[in-house]
Amino acid sequence: MGALAPASPGRDGITIEGVGLASIQGDIRFVEAARLMGAQITGEANRLHIRRGRWPLQAIELDCNHIPDAAMTLAVMALYADGTTTLRNIASWRVKETDRIVAMATECRKLGATVEEGADFIRITPPATPAHWRAASIHTYDDHRVAMCFSLAAFNPASLPVRIEDPKCVAKTFPDYFEALFDVCQADAARIPVICIDGPTASGKGTLAAEVAQRLGYHLLDSGALYRLVGLAAGKAGLSTAEDDLRQPDQAQRLGTLAAGLQVRFDGPRIWLDSVEVSDALRSEVAGMAASRVSAVPEVRAALLTLQHGFRRLPGLVADGRDMGTVIFPDAPLKVYLTASAEQRAQRRYKQLISKGIAANIDSLLADLEKRDHRDSSRAHAPLKPAEDALQLDNSGLDVEQSVQQVLNWWQGKTVFSGN
Numbered sequence: 001m002g003a004l005a006p007a008s009p010g011r012d013g014i015t016i017e018g019v020g021l022a023s024i025q026g027d028i029r030f031v032e033a034a035r036l037m038g039a040q041i042t043g044e045a046n047r048l049h050i051r052r053g054r055w056p057l058q059a060i061e062l063d064c065n066h067i068p069d070a071a072m073t074l075a076v077m078a079l080y081a082d083g084t085t086t087l088r089n090i091a092s093w094r095v096k097e098t099d100r101i102v103a104m105a106t107e108c109r110k111l112g113a114t115v116e117e118g119a120d121f122i123r124i125t126p127p128a129t130p131a132h133w134r135a136a137s138i139h140t141y142d143d144h145r146v147a148m149c150f151s152l153a154a155f156n157p158a159s160l161p162v163r164i165e166d167p168k169c170v171a172k173t174f175p176d177y178f179e180a181l182f183d184v185c186q187a188d189a190a191r192i193p194v195i196c197i198d199g200p201t202a203s204g205k206g207t208l209a210a211e212v213a214q215r216l217g218y219h220l221l222d223s224g225a226l227y228r229l230v231g232l233a234a235g236k237a238g239l240s241t242a243e244d245d246l247r248q249p250d251q252a253q254r255l256g257t258l259a260a261g262l263q264v265r266f267d268g269p270r271i272w273l274d275s276v277e278v279s280d281a282l283r284s285e286v287a288g289m290a291a292s293r294v295s296a297v298p299e300v301r302a303a304l305l306t307l308q309h310g311f312r313r314l315p316g317l318v319a320d321g322r323d324m325g326t327v328i329f330p331d332a333p334l335k336v337y338l339t340a341s342a343e344q345r346a347q348r349r350y351k352q353l354i355s356k357g358i359a360a361n362i363d364s365l366l367a368d369l370e371k372r373d374h375r376d377s378s379r380a381h382a383p384l385k386p387a388e389d390a391l392q393l394d395n396s397g398l399d400v401e402q403s404v405q406q407v408l409n410w411w412q413g414k415t416v417f418s419g420n
């Protein structure tokens, strides 16, 4: 990676701890091969520092008998070389997790390379120009090394997306490989995919968003939780969230300052405010109502903007709320506006509360819900409404799985991989 990625402000190459030039592992000789291709590698006994050197990389012809497994990475590095690379003496690739010569050849071709394969060699000529690269959905053959190697194709000069079909197959040797990869990569936020799910209360946004995020391996933003947190923090700080008070400019200002300084921590569905876990307190109907009131204050909305944008991280985000598609992520490639009849929603909330052992009354739930819908959609700033390019999903007659499938189908149709 260090050999492929150009230096950027504050970042010049990659340092690997725990393996160094004194390593007795056979694969350390991969360093020699990477240097032959142009990587600048320096190091100490237990550390390596890799920088981009020659660029494009130097095409090589190499007997790989001494590094049979690590040489697979050279095959993908060959896509960035100036000319044709030949890796020889790799007959053992044929009898590993899969026939790795076939696998590497097939997947390199998908990306636009010209590949020749023989009984014990592979010869790779990269795409002639950036315009010859192709977006590709990489089949992983249940082979961890195939999945990891081809992640390097994401640095392609055409900035085309690359999909790794079964990223979890890396579990065999490096379960958090992709997390580690994303930690050291910088991506232009505008290129990180976002799916927005907006809609009224109890339409099932949170359930749908969490499930879609889980299936795609994306991050999750429950933006409503942030407004709930502001309501809760205001209560703790003794600040009123009554509508009349919030109309006073100095009270609105105080709430904005409070929102900007929120000390929150998220860990999956668990949330802490000032080091105190508030996950359950946040879900109460009272917290929802307070959230609805504070969310009408422009100073609060402005204060939460940067925090929300910060959730747009690799490999992607599913964001649920009221204004995800209209205000926060207007460039999102997929926006879903989720609805269900008010009666259905009240029923769902009722069942949800009862199942948690919380007493509830269906008539007052319906009344509260209609009041919240009205306030959320009639406020001046970022009101609840479908984005112009949102796809509407009325899930009154659908179960959760059907709604999830609908959104995943829409997403598949939006990606460049839909034909793959």
Ligand SMILES: Nc1ncnc2c1ncn2[C@@H]1O[C@H](COP(=O)(O)OP(=O)(O)O)[C@@H](O)[C@H]1O
Pocket: 199, 200, 201, 202, 203, 204, 205, 206, 207, 208, 348, 349, 351, 352, 395, 398, 399, 400, 403
């Ligand atoms: N399509 C659906 N069909 C039936 N029940 C659903 C559906 N989607 C969500 N629910 C249920 O409705 C309740 C409210 O969903 P939730 O995701 O909390 O809504 P929101 O985030 O929009 O307030 C949950 O108990 C959830 O399991």
Ligand SMILES: Nc1ccn([C@H]2C[C@H](O)[C@@H](COP(=O)(O)OP(=O)(O)O)O2)c(=O)n1
Pocket: 200, 201, 202, 203, 205, 206, 223, 224, 225, 227, 228, 288, 291, 292, 295, 296, 320, 321, 322, 323, 324, 372, 376
């Ligand atoms: N993006 C958002 C998300 C929530 N809000 C406000 C309006 C909502 O009534 C409250 C609570 O939102 P939340 O999504 O947690 O509520 P529900 O789960 O839909 O009942 O926050 C908002 O104004 N903008």
